[in-house]
Amino acid sequence: MKQQILGFIGAGNMAGSLIGGLVSDGFAPGNIWVSDVDAAKLKDLESRFGVHTSQDNQVVAGQAQVVVLAVKPQTLQTVATGLAATVQQRQPLVVSIAAGVSEAALERWLGGKVALVRCMPNTPALVKTGATALHGNDRITEEQKSQAEAIMRSVGLAVWVEREDLLDAVTALSGSGPAYFFLMMEAMESAAIALGLDQATARLLTQQTGLGAARIAIESEEPPAELRQRVTSPGGTTERAIQAFEAGGLQGLVEQAMRAASARAAELSRQLGG
Structure with missing residues (x-):
């Protein structure tokens, strides 16, 4: 994929797996930024992969052309509203891997008119045998669609669904x-x-x-x-x-x-x- 700046908001297991998959696929670690409130998680990712880290979400979002929201669904509203001004100013592609949070809610929290892809990965992604379904809103370009797919393909299979509500069926399956x-x-x-x-x-x-x-x-x-x-x-x-x-x-x-x-x-x- 094109070597744009990727910003991961959240440094949990899934984010670490995606970063590892991308780096092993040849994505430059210097083009990856990660934020989290947990300094130990950031230090671990920095030492393992050589990525940039910060405990400030705004720093990471301010660098990135693609922002990956990798926080728990229960905290996503707070995180997204905190990023809204930066997202509105920079207009990045936003990729969410938070289960159960709709595109409409995300777009509302981020201030509206956002190019957005919602993903449903599964835990085998942690060992690079994942199965992920993706759905994008009508604001994403073909290039952005390819970027989102490449991120998820770094840890396994990635397929697109035509309607967002089908992600509920994907949740029940994979x-x-x-x-x-x-x-x-x-x-x-x-x-x-x-x-x-x-x-x-x-x-x-x-x-x-x-x-x-x-x-x-x-x-x-x-x-x-x-x-x-x-x-x-x-x-x-x-x-x-x-x-x-x-x-x-x-x-x-x-x-x-x-x-x-x-x-x-x-x-x-x-x-x-x-």
């Missing part, structure tokens, strides 16, 4: 999704122990099986249903297990869970500013 897989792994590990395996063996085999299944799915052009059928021999052990899952209503339960997560995402968005 945002909350890692926990669903962890729950499945937890259940498989417990069942394996009940069948006689020791915990270490059960956990290792569960983890590697999850990794292998995901890699096959990523590298194949076939849908999951076809991949499942390929490893489900008629009359075999896998078929018997799948039948038990189906008898328990697994598919319907997953849909029910994701609808609940999506509804909660919409509810939190209303609570955080509409």
Whole structure:
């Protein structure tokens, strides 16, 4: 991406992951500024990546052509209103990775007429295997769209959605999704122990099986249903297990869970500013 000045407001884990991804992709550390109230976090990022740091948000926003809001959703209103004058004067691209805060609320807090991209990343971004959905308002240019995408691609996959409300569905899928897989792994590990395996063996085999299944799915052009059928021999052990899952209503339960997560995402968005 074009080597403009990036300003990160917030120095938490996600900001650190994005900065690490960008630097490893060849982005110049000298073009990255970071602010946070926590001096220790800033010192850590400065020593690890060689970026510029400040405890003053205004200093960072005043340098940047792209401002990444990487603070907790509950504090975003205070941070954004504090940056409004600088944003209105400089007119940077603003990229928000705060879950649940709508573009309308952000634009209002920032003083209006802001080029804005809202992102929904997930925790695997911390190990550069993230899945992020993005939506931009009608003020962003194609160049700004590419800039926002490049930031998120530095830690994994990045896709655009056509409507902002679809980010609630993304939250239910990839945002909350890692926990669903962890729950499945937890259940498989417990069942394996009940069948006689020791915990270490059960956990290792569960983890590697999850990794292998995901890699096959990523590298194949076939849908999951076809991949499942390929490893489900008629009359075999896998078929018997799948039948038990189906008898328990697994598919319907997953849909029910994701609808609940999506509804909660919409509810939190209303609570955080509409």
